[in-house]
Amino acid sequence: MESGPMNISLRAVVGEDQLIVREGIVSMLARAGIEVVASLDNAADLVRVTAVERPDVVITDIHMPPNLADDGLQAALKIKADQPGVGVIVLSQFLDAAYALDLVGDDPSGIGYLLKEKIATPDLLVDAVQRVVSGESALDPDVIASLVGRKRISDPLENLTPKEREVLALMAEGHSNAGIAAKLFVTVPAVERHVTGIFSKLGLQQTESTQHRRVLAVLHYLKN
Template sequence: MRVVLAEDSMLLREGLVRLLEETGAEVVAAVGDGSALVAAVAEHRPDVAVVDVRMPPTFTDEGLRAALRIRREVAPGTAILVLSQYVEESYAGDLLADGGGVGYLLKDRVSRLDELSDALTRVAAGGTVLDSEVVSALFARRHRNDPLGALTPREREVLGLMAEGRRNSAIGRSLGLSAGTVEKHISAIFDKLALPPSSDDHRRVLAVLAWLRG
């Protein structure tokens, strides 16, 4: 897996390069700002761009804006794994609204090599990965009149794990449910959110987006 890394802190950038290489990834470029990130992706066409949210010059959302530009203009097939020091809900929503092959992790999770490797693999395969703390924060801000009001508590738990990018088997293990029961809950979620089968749309991603917008 070929990776471009964008992180403004030189020390953290070097540490992340080592961690990424330990997962088996090839870091083809490591840069310190959004403009350099866009240029590196255009040059190297990596499988995944690992991006810090806050970078020079304003240290607000330069990394996110660069990531969205990459997805929409420069290299649409590039998977994006965003790293952040804090839970920034609007950034997570903007990222997920751009489709699959995206992830959002808190930086304190990155030191866990197995989680980093799993996240890279899933976003590179077109999946969606959300840190559990991001999921909790997004659930907490939902309004009472959101479209998810019809979901049962168990269905909300299943949807939360879907938002973290978990497969059905992992959801079943986490909640102590059989594969068939997990499938029934997911089918009920799709029905309640009015997401019929479609060859054009990814219903799991649309379900997560419906929850975020709620």
């Protein structure tokens, strides 16, 4: 089922060098009530136009002209540095956890990383837009799974229970406590208990705000 129009009018800039893919993204956003103020086929114009239009969200492919390397990712990083209030979603043809880590940097808020094959489902793209515009993260579950599978040495994450690791993985994808509860078919208080356990085992002190500790936990999970 496709997403209906959003309650709040949002403005987006799209960067994608393949015309048919670019038009498909623009069409999906338009059907969801998101205004696409510009759609571009190269990274240089993406940065320039975003600075002028100041949209709510930028959606870009990683591999873009002029170099057809990681130009889109570099453009996204510059946009996020220059305009931290703009949500950024990067699309990738292939699963590459290193790109996701580069994009996340020191703060996953307002960041999305999705595999292109997934955005054939409009709901997924629109949900990601809603999350990053709200300052949350929207990381592809397959990328999270790839990061989880990496070998770790002396990692405090090993102290987490299987359920706590499951909760932390969903936090890293960008889900709220209510969203995690729905995914795991448990109550919100149960999720809150798991989150508290995660904070404690990762040494995240109560002197920090809950949201800040949540971000630190996700960063620890992604980078350690």
